[in-house]
Amino acid sequence: MKYQQKEPLFSISVTAKITGISPRVLRSYEEAELLSPYRTEGNTRLYSQGDVQRIRVIYYLHKEREVNLPGIKIILGLLSPHFHEDASSDEPVVKNKAADDLIHKIREVAPDLLSGTFKE
DNA sequence: GTTCTGACA
DNA sequence: TGTCAGAA
Incomplete structure (x- = not known):
């Protein structure tokens, strides 16, 4: 064949x-x-x-x-963990870079939203 | 005949 | 999102 x-x-x-x-x-x-x-x-x-x-x-x-489609793109991104090697560790670290980036952006525009001090 | 891109309603 | 035009 x-x-x-x-x-x-x-x-x-x-x-x-x-x-x-x-x-x-x-x-x-x-x-x-x-x-x-x-x-x-x-x-x-x-x-x-x-x-x-x-x-x-x-x-x-x-x-x-x-x-909407742009939203779906973000969601699918959050569902795809970012793999990278951590030099200070023997084990490969699995890290969700997309989720981290989103959290960083949220803290940038609303510093208290994700903290325990945020009310309402 | 099928698929592609771009465009229009 | 359906549909059409023009090209491949």
Whole structure:
């Protein structure tokens, strides 16, 4: 045999079919930087099974929770821990950089919001 | 025939 | 978000 992809890839029409989401919306998700499907040499999108699962999460947030696309991007970012090596430790440290950055920004614009002194 | 981008309502 | 145009 020649070779085979371990991972099935789907065209946008097939992906639309199995997710129930129109190609137009799938493209809008990519435009909002919520997805990065593979591209063929001819620039045609190819979605992986992982992409399909991510699309289902995006759609849930989008339609059921009514989160707009920029908001979904932030949420997905918070769900992706940032891995880095801590030189002073033997064990790899798992740190959620996106969450830390957001907290730092909140403290910047509202210093007391996340402290115990904040009331109301 | 399918998909892509850009555009309009 | 649906739909259309023009190109690949």
